Amino acid sequence: MIRFDQVTKSFDHEGTSFKAVNQVDLEVQKGEIFGVIGFSGAGKSTLVRLVNQLERPSSGKVLIDGQDMSQVSSGKLRSIRRGIGMIFQHFNLLETKTVFHNVAFPLTLAGAPKRKVKERVNEILEFVGLSDRANHYPDQLSGGQKQRVGIARALATSPSILLCDEATSALDPETTKSILNLLKKVRDEYNITILIITHEMNVIKEICDRVAVMEDGKVVEAGSIFNLFSQPKHPTTQKFVQTVMNDEIPKSILDQVETRYIYRVTFTDGSASQPVLSNVAKQFDLEVNVLYGQITELQDSPFGNLIVEFQGDDDEIQRALEYIKQQVIIQEVKSDGR
Amino acid sequence: MDVNIIEMWPRIAEATNETLLMVFISLALACLIGIPLGIALVVTREGGLIENGPVFNVLNVIVNIFRSVPFIILLVAILPVTRFIVGTSIGTAAAVVPLVFFSAPFVARLVESSLLEVNTGVVEAAQAMGATNWQIIYRVLIPEALSSITLNLTIATIGLVGASAMAGFVGGGGLGDLAIAYGYQRFETDIMIVTVVLLVVLVQFVQMIGNFLSKKLRRL
Ligand SMILES: Nc1ncnc2c1ncn2[C@@H]1O[C@H](COP(=O)(O)OP(=O)(O)OP(=O)(O)O)[C@@H](O)[C@H]1O
């Protein structure tokens, strides 16, 4: 669907060349919600802007449905752009126009007949839940409402791709949730491929299927949400995972790992729903204490880890560990917390 | 103080008429030249829609040259041009020429600054929607800047009222001419006061209309 093939984008600045995007290979599949996360300046915005050619690659290719975007004529590019919606952190609505006319704008640009425009705008406003605001102006709307207008405008031309650059970064957590839910609904009902740029791991966790982590213009790690959250490899990925999954073990517990049996049990792929630990307590002659931990939901299945302590006979504990290992990931907690 | 204002009234009315005529004809012509020039300055600048260094630099320098010459000097300096265009260098029509030369570059700068205030994000959004450069200019930049342009054109209009008073020096007529001819040269203070009051009223009126339109144009 969208493919980055060794894409580099350099900016020349005072004689030196700076690679905002550096040899990126990436593939976004049809109908998936793909997230790109990274700290400020990582090159995320430049990356999305390469998709609709707001930035031209310095080298490499961006392919959409197999078509090399840098090869198409400017007229063809404009028609391709109508099939790619884009929403922005600061909404970028026309301040002098009503909600209705903002949403109608891309249709008007494309020369759609008035009756068609009206029909489509009303339909899409209904979809984003803003029918009653059609005649309001952007300065009369809240941030969340403005972003809904942005989404409606992006969807007006029935695109097959939706690009979101920090679409929720200016919104409070509650509003962020409702916008993310709306994006999910967009994907589910229209089967639109969504590329989301963010610096909030929360956003990735809420709606993405796959994610790429960017740093200094490079994709340092990419994969399914589940893999990335359960086994983050790159330090940057680990940092991001920690922002939503606080798996740092309190010092009071770490101080005791030398003298006690303290383990980290990681639940993935639905295993959390199994009562593993209570089975252990029943089947073996030992006590299980949950010291610390967090369970959350990833892509609708429970995910998380618990720090537990076993109390009992050494041999019994070893046997219990063997049993647990067959069902979930369990690791001894070292004094450095890993 | 023996001039009767009532007696002078036809002369005052005529002068007011001349001022209005000078201001509005000059304004119309200045906009005709200045607005496209302002748009050109915005779109050809670095990072603009149709970035073009040489064109921008030439336009920029031309505008700066005219902007830096004081009106009273410009008035005299372009007399040959005036004579060439209107056939004479005296009278109301002749005054319009320097006024246009004076205010068109000013309008260009004002329009330029209004257009630059338009959120670049909105332009980018339009580009992402597949808008042509032309569509971006007339469907995004101009409408979004219209309120601010109107307010700025009000400033230009008021500037023209002031400059048109100076045009009296070349016999351009108008309230300025009247004030100088009677008030200054003949010490007829009454006429001076009346013309000044009329100018004040005119300026107030122009500003009022400008504010009103600008407010209306914030919502299209
Ligand atoms: N037009 C440009 N000219 C020069 N440098 C640029 C340009 N656009 C981006 N850059 C540089 O490229 C780097 C990446 O920018 P980009 O906007 O893609 O980062 P980002 O990951 O989106 O950051 P943020 O989270 O702050 O939005 C930055 O160092 C930035 O200064």
Ligand SMILES: [Mg+2]
């Ligand atoms: Mg960015």
